[in-house]
Amino acid sequence: MYDLTGFQRDLLFVVAGQSEPAGVAIKDEIEEYYREKVNYGQLYPNLNTLMKKGLVEKGKKDGRTNTYLVTNRWHRELQARLDWERQYTA
Template sequence: MYDLTAFQRDILYVIAGRDEPHGLAIKDELEGYYENEINHGRLYPNLDDVVDKGLVEKGEADKRTNYYTITARGQRELEARRECEAQYVGELLSNSE
């Protein structure tokens, strides 16, 4: 996951936390987190990147709407990232006590 941007990692977290979200649902979640509008020119190329890396699968709900699911590899990458974060955040929290 070292080659992902923070935005791409956030996309993975959103997809992993939802049941086959479509692009606009992912966009809405990210806008809530970033408190800014996410334009289509930013979202969809980044979705394509995580699909191309094998972290997400894209399916077709209908002719106009795609949905996204996390792959097993994407899930493993997220778990590894969370373990890394827990290591550093855990140290930070234990040092502040």
């Protein structure tokens, strides 16, 4: 996770915290946290980056709606990140 932006890490937490959210649900949640508008031109390229890195998978809810799910790789990388953080915060 060292090579992700803060925005990308936040997207991962939002995806992990919901049950296969659609892009709109992710956008709404991240806007609430940031307290500012997030445009789709920012959201979807970052989700695509997370998919290319193997941290998020995209599925289909219906013909128009994609859903997102964190992968097992994300769980491993999150654990490694938490272990790294603990050595400095313990």
